[in-house]
Amino acid sequence: MTQEYRKEKKYGMVIDLDKCTGCGACMVACMAENNVPFRDNETDKLKSITWMRVYQLNNGKSYPNEEICYLPRPCMHCEGHNGHSPCVTVCPAIATDYDRETGIVSQIITRCFGCRYCMGACPYHARYFNWWDPVWPDGMEKSLSPNVSPRMRGVVEKCTFCFHRYQLAYEKAASEGRRELRENEYQPSCTQACPAGAITFGDLINKNQAVYKMKKDPRAFRLLERLGTNPKIYYLSSREWVRRAGDNYHPDEETGIVKNHR
Amino acid sequence: MKIDRRCFLSLGIGATAGTALSPLPWKLMDDISIWSQNWPWTPVPPDGEISYTDSTCTLCPGGCGITVRKIDNRVVKIEGRKNHPVNNGGICVLGLSGPQLLYGPTRVQSPMKNVNGTFQKITWNQALSEITEKLLTIRAEGRSHTVAGIAGSSRGTVPALLQRFLTAYGSPNFYCQSSIEDSFSLSHIQPQNNKTIPGFDLENADYVLSFGTGIMDGWGSPLRMIQAGNAWKTGKTKLIQVEPRLSDTAAKSDEWLPSKPGTEAILALGIAHVILLESLYDQTAINYHSEGFSTWRTAVLAHYHPDKVAEITGIDSRTIITVGREFGHAERPVAIFGRGKGNTPLSLTEMSAVHALNVLVGNVNKTGGVFTLPEPNYISWPEISLDTKAETGLQTKQIAEGGLLHRLPSAIKEAEDSVTLLFVADANPCYTLTDTKEVIRAFKKIPFKVSFSSYMDETATLSDLILPNHSYLERYEDVPVTSGLRNPLIGFTKPIVNPLFQTKHTGDVIISIARAMKGSIGSSFPWENYLQCLKNGLGQHWNPLINNDVVEIKYVPEFEDIPRFAFQIPNDKPQVLLEGNENNMNLTLIPSDSLRLSSGYIGAPPFMMKTLPDTILTDNNTIIQIHPKTAEKLGLRQGCYAILKTPKDEKKVKIHLSQGIGEDIISFPRGLGHTAYDRYLAGKGINFNELIGPVEDTFSGLDVAWGIRASLIKA
Ligand code: SF4
Numbered sequence A: 001m002t003q004e005y006r007k008e009k010k011y012g013m014v015i016d017l018d019k020c021t022g023c024g025a026c027m028v029a030c031m032a033e034n035n036v037p038f039r040d041n042e043t044d045k046l047k048s049i050t051w052m053r054v055y056q057l058n059n060g061k062s063y064p065n066e067e068i069c070y071l072p073r074p075c076m077h078c079e080g081h082n083g084h085s086p087c088v089t090v091c092p093a094i095a096t097d098y099d100r101e102t103g104i105v106s107q108i109i110t111r112c113f114g115c116r117y118c119m120g121a122c123p124y125h126a127r128y129f130n131w132w133d134p135v136w137p138d139g140m141e142k143s144l145s146p147n148v149s150p151r152m153r154g155v156v157e158k159c160t161f162c163f164h165r166y167q168l169a170y171e172k173a174a175s176e177g178r179r180e181l182r183e184n185e186y187q188p189s190c191t192q193a194c195p196a197g198a199i200t201f202g203d204l205i206n207k208n209q210a211v212y213k214m215k216k217d218p219r220a221f222r223l224l225e226r227l228g229t230n231p232k233i234y235y236l237s238s239r240e241w242v243r244r245a246g247d248n249y250h251p252d253e254e255t256g257i258v259k260n261h262r
Numbered sequence B: 001m002k003i004d005r006r007c008f009l010s011l012g013i014g015a016t017a018g019t020a021l022s023p024l025p026w027k028l029m030d031d032i033s034i035w036s037q038n039w040p041w042t043p044v045p046p047d048g049e050i051s052y053t054d055s056t057c058t059l060c061p062g063g064c065g066i067t068v069r070k071i072d073n074r075v076v077k078i079e080g081r082k083n084h085p086v087n088n089g090g091i092c093v094l095g096l097s098g099p100q101l102l103y104g105p106t107r108v109q110s111p112m113k114n115v116n117g118t119f120q121k122i123t124w125n126q127a128l129s130e131i132t133e134k135l136l137t138i139r140a141e142g143r144s145h146t147v148a149g150i151a152g153s154s155r156g157t158v159p160a161l162l163q164r165f166l167t168a169y170g171s172p173n174f175y176c177q178s179s180i181e182d183s184f185s186l187s188h189i190q191p192q193n194n195k196t197i198p199g200f201d202l203e204n205a206d207y208v209l210s211f212g213t214g215i216m217d218g219w220g221s222p223l224r225m226i227q228a229g230n231a232w233k234t235g236k237t238k239l240i241q242v243e244p245r246l247s248d249t250a251a252k253s254d255e256w257l258p259s260k261p262g263t264e265a266i267l268a269l270g271i272a273h274v275i276l277l278e279s280l281y282d283q284t285a286i287n288y289h290s291e292g293f294s295t296w297r298t299a300v301l302a303h304y305h306p307d308k309v310a311e312i313t314g315i316d317s318r319t320i321i322t323v324g325r326e327f328g329h330a331e332r333p334v335a336i337f338g339r340g341k342g343n344t345p346l347s348l349t350e351m352s353a354v355h356a357l358n359v360l361v362g363n364v365n366k367t368g369g370v371f372t373l374p375e376p377n378y379i380s381w382p383e384i385s386l387d388t389k390a391e392t393g394l395q396t397k398q399i400a401e402g403g404l405l406h407r408l409p410s411a412i413k414e415a416e417d418s419v420t421l422l423f424v425a426d427a428n429p430c431y432t433l434t435d436t437k438e439v440i441r442a443f444k445k446i447p448f449k450v451s452f453s454s455y456m457d458e459t460a461t462l463s464d465l466i467l468p469n470h471s472y473l474e475r476y477e478d479v480p481v482t483s484g485l486r487n488p489l490i491g492f493t494k495p496i497v498n499p500l501f502q503t504k505h506t507g508d509v510i511i512s513i514a515r516a517m518k519g520s521i522g523s524s525f526p527w528e529n530y531l532q533c534l535k536n537g538l539g540q541h542w543n544p545l546i547n548n549d550v551v552e553i554k555y556v557p558e559f560e561d562i563p564r565f566a567f568q569i570p571n572d573k574p575q576v577l578l579e580g581n582e583n584n585m586n587l588t589l590i591p592s593d594s595l596r597l598s599s600g601y602i603g604a605p606p607f608m609m610k611t612l613p614d615t616i617l618t619d620n621n622t623i624i625q626i627h628p629k630t631a632e633k634l635g636l637r638q639g640c641y642a643i644l645k646t647p648k649d650e651k652k653v654k655i656h657l658s659q660g661i662g663e664d665i666i667s668f669p670r671g672l673g674h675t676a677y678d679r680y681l682a683g684k685g686i687n688f689n690e691l692i693g694p695v696e697d698t699f700s701g702l703d704v705a706w707g708i709r710a711s712l713i714k715a
């Protein structure tokens, strides 16, 4: 069996915070796509599993000068230095891996045995632990998608950039004799759902895709950029206080030095 | 010995230190994780053939197009339909949670009869013959007018069938909840007893002045609004948001004017004052579209000087003057109204004050402005036939005066047996009507209540008979959408899956009851079934709807049928109407709407509850937002509990301090506090509607309560 050569991709997102209204559709689109479980009390946000979570930031000013901004946070699919994502390096079971073909940090739940080292290593709180077995009320298991296995108690889960959608798109392209995917053929569920068009997804190193140009926008920044996680989620904001909120800056330090994926 | 996963883990950590260099532990871990994950109770969703079907979402008045993904016969996902005129691919948290409603534990699975407080399954035959008999008896006794119906909307074939049934039966008592559309209509002089609906050409506006409208918080057709709002960002359209709290709309606006609650009308008149004073109005357009301008002009110039308005509204006069000038000079400015999601009607004074701005600058029926649309009467059914009993019944006065639903509970309380039988379709009045406790008390007095709900909502729970409708993913139905769209639409739902349970289309139920009653009632329903009736009613629209699920009703206004706007002479002493005594209740309670909360007749499914931030709900506590200074005055701290008291009720709430709200105002999330539905929703938080009661507008009688006085005491 020989696998034909595919060009290396670095899939990532550019999320325009000027556009995001905080509606939360990306969160539910993700849950519905990925069979994310739910419980009758989801108000303890440390235990509430949301691969995509929309945070609310504020500028810390007082009424009526307060401003708020919403920030959707999927997994950043950190490339680190040369594929050494923080979470990948610490996993003793190789249950999470940096895929060099797509740049996606995978989560192989059948390998995960729940040590939660990765959760400690992830600076973005993008990982969630299943403290309980998932329970769907009688009949509701009919709404589960066969493309993503439901997880069980004791494993960690997180955003996969809807990897199954990549596989499906790739299979389809292959059946049509194509080796490369078109830009719109593979889009994660959150991106597709967003009514504000705030999320743009694509190959960050492909000159012909929208994200390639967008990541160079002067409004662009990444979260905790200086930790060296090399995240593949870029954010755009025209507001300086929002960009500052993206990292721990000294008061007299300047923002805006974004190293781009190449 | 039983080793669970956690126990295994602690063993593992101890062992790892010494064996890290050997491949053995890694292999073992892998094996053990495979072993420990073979839980038989984790479902394995069966694979099958994927298909996609287009339909229309009916979960709010938005009318979005949806694409439903199925695996064989299972609905696994709902996505926004691409290129749909309303939402163009976007979708909201409620629409996305549709499969959870379809398959959820709240579905009513067969007709149910309430026997001494517990529901018992009955057959459709039993249910239908019982209800038919009851109706025949009431009619024979000459009390046909005591049968009433409440529908979720006044449009579409199902509400129309219910109304038609009541008419043929002999009752004028058909009700639905009033909205800002009613206020708008009443502010116009109608050509012939018509209704006028506002259509906003927001996509083409270049200056948007919003009086509390939740553009990003679920007003009108929510996703269309978000998309219009984002187009403004890319273009150069300015959004000015007048609102007492920093809503998601205010957060996205170019300028937030944090007015004192309830002073929107006064602010609008202050802005009008600037436009009048600086002659920025379009006299020709005013003559063409309205009546009563000159008297109004004098009154506004006399009593609404920006300085005075500033004092009342809390917005300084320089800002008022700037906004007035900008609005007057903009090419395609538009003023938009309806607080939050726009479910509460506006007083005629406020409606008129705000829309006057549109009339002044001449943007009525113009690109980028407000269109006065006729009611989309697209249903073409044969004439109804009335016998003498029907005619007599129809001559009685409506139980709730003026046909206003909010008056129904007190009318029932006043006159025992004024309603003997009530039908409720696509509505949940025992949750959505204000002064909910009183509503429930009145509801319980009705001897026989019939709910058509697909879900076990509050109203269904209190009913005597439930005749469950198919869910929207199991049925054919037209979905008329106005919701502020420039052109109204007819959407269309079709069965994506076969009915899962023993449910029946409400249309079919009404038709079969009517036909069983024979006589003129039966002959007013000449259709074999609902599908035939729908096809007959939709006429020319049937084919396009079957093929494409949506039809736009294009309307080009012509002079003869333009309803004329009536300038409402404003009070010379600007005032804010609010229930409660200022002396012992010196705070103002206002609701906050959000797209993550469902405040309509459909309760939030589990996924939607998951998106609620912990600044709205923690455990079962509703969290209210107040300014730190308010808290200081009352001795309250972040996270503490307090008793919130209004003239209607008192509740225990949790405090969140916020800089997004002015002093002495309480912002309270609307859409929580369900008692029915499932364990994911029931008992979570407080229903805002219980804390507030109807306040009638003196001119229109509409319930225009936008808030209420309140007090907070540390618990
Ligand atoms: S965001 Fe967290 S989970 Fe995702 S790749 Fe980075 S470190 Fe790993």
Ligand code: SF4
Residues within 6 Å of the ligand: A019, A020, A021, A022, A023, A024, A025, A026, A027, A054, A070, A072, A193, A194, A195, A196, A197, A198, A199
């Ligand atoms: S769906 Fe889009 S607008 Fe809504 S919260 Fe997510 S990113 Fe923001």
Ligand code: SF4
Residues within 6 Å of the ligand: B057, B058, B059, B060, B061, B062, B063, B064, B087, B091, B092, B093, B094, B095, B096, B221, B222, B223
């Ligand atoms: S906005 Fe309304 S109509 Fe549109 S998807 Fe959401 S609930 Fe359905």
